[in-house]
Structure formats: structure tokens, C-alpha cells
Amino acid sequence: MKKLLAIAFLLSVMLVSAQEKEPTFEAVGDQVKATYYFADGTIHKQGFFKDKKLTGEWTQFDKKGNKVAVGFYKEGKKEGTWFQWNNNKLRQINYDNNVIASVSIWKEDTKLAFNK
16 A cells, blocks of 8 residues: 555656646736746746737746846847857847847957957
């Protein structure tokens, strides 16, 4: 009987932990804030929809909660400056009407010049 209860308990734990967390949607003014999750429940990406199209700022995170990308959509198309962080590098991607206009890569050892 104890073995049967132990097996039932393990199966229930496995089923609960295997379930993915469903995305959440929240009305914010005339937009809908969407939050998508990793299987462990941490936030994967977050942003807004308007008229069923991606709009405004969207942010993506890794499983540790670190920001790995941030960018903007306008009427469902990538627009403006996007940033992606990966292995001590920052990638700056400029979009114009969903088309890449330019890419800059900044490394940790990049020297910056400025006027005093």
C-alpha cells in the first residue's frame, strides 16, 4: 500500500511539474498586455497587442530572469532600435518598417570616446 501511495504521489508531482504555464493577457487601456512563460513559470517575454497586432515595447528574458532582448513594434512590424544581450555583447539592431536598416555590436572591451 505504501508503494502504491508513493508511486501515485510521484506521478502527480511529475504531472504538475510538466504542465506549462499558460500565457496571461490583461487589458490596459486600449491595449492588451501579454505575458508568456517558460515551463518553470518564469517570464519568457512580455509586451502589448493592439487590434490583434504586436505594438509598443516587447521584452524577452532568459530563464534566470535576465533581460536578453528589448524592441518595439508598430502595427505588428519591428520598428526602431532593438537591443539583444548575449555573452557580454550588446547587439543594436535598427529596423525600418520591419526591415533591418543597420546593426552595431558592442563588446565589453569596446572603448567609448566622449568630449568633456
